[in-house]
Amino acid sequence: MKPYIGVGLSVGILAGIWTQVSIELGLITWVAFIAWACFFAAGGGAHGFRNGLAANLSGVVYGWLVALLTTVADFPGVLAVGVGVAALAMCLQAGWAPLSFIPGAFAGTAAFFGTALSFWPTVAALVIGAGLGWASALIGDRLQRLLIKPEAAAGARDPNHPVQTA
Template sequence: MKNYLGVAVSIGVLAAVWTQVSVSLDLVTWVGFLAWACYFAAGTGRVGFTRGLAANLSGLAYGWLVAAFIGVASFPGALAIAVGVVAALMCLQAGWSTLSFIPGAFVGAAAYFGTAFSFWPTAIALVVGALLGWASGVLGTRLQVAVDGRTRTTEPPVAPAQAAA
């Protein structure tokens, strides 16, 4: 438990701040948390930030394309076809390193649909959420170093499977 104290405190404090600020400014709170989670799921650091946010924003764009297509296509199955094509494209884009976090693209598209097609509020919340992920990672590391009593990190943390061996 001590190994996670820094990140727990940083996320707890920043989550409270984000909730208060986003509610006060009428931002989409839950979308920010989705992007924040993507930061950690995509690997943290610069890589987690760029891959998570790029994938989230690409998903947002794909969601917009689906909405635009179904706005003009009136044949039966148009929505299913659009979603199928876009889902395939979100997987294929993973061939580019920056867009390789496939779940992030699905999160971005789902967030767009979940906000009732609100493009800019979704985009803002995705960007802020990714920034909060980065900030909580940096702050969490600094707090953890202080808790551990070290001036710098010399070894990566031991994974539970490695500790048992």
């Protein structure tokens, strides 16, 4: 059986639940999906949760700083300069392990700008999305183990079986 069936089921179920709950509560549905994707892209598990979410949140802060700059500085190209400096910083911060997932920082900034500069709603949705990523991975792993037929699992451990698992 394909190893991604369990995670696929858990992601599908949780995505449906999240969509309904977020709409009913007025939360930003799509932003959570960004953090959810970053969780997996950053490697999943504790590492993916920590590094994906930390980078996402740093990106929100960079977006906020760019927005702040545009309110205090008034010259042609201020937004371009702010975005350029923030992009540089998002890359340079990767030298520090907790913020090393560069795509997550860019995703966090994009989410902040995409929510029309809604700082706390963006942060809340990113945190929820990272949690959903972790939950879907854990539930998916358990579902996968339930879906594996006992005889197939036993056959994989049989020294006479042609395919061995690590």
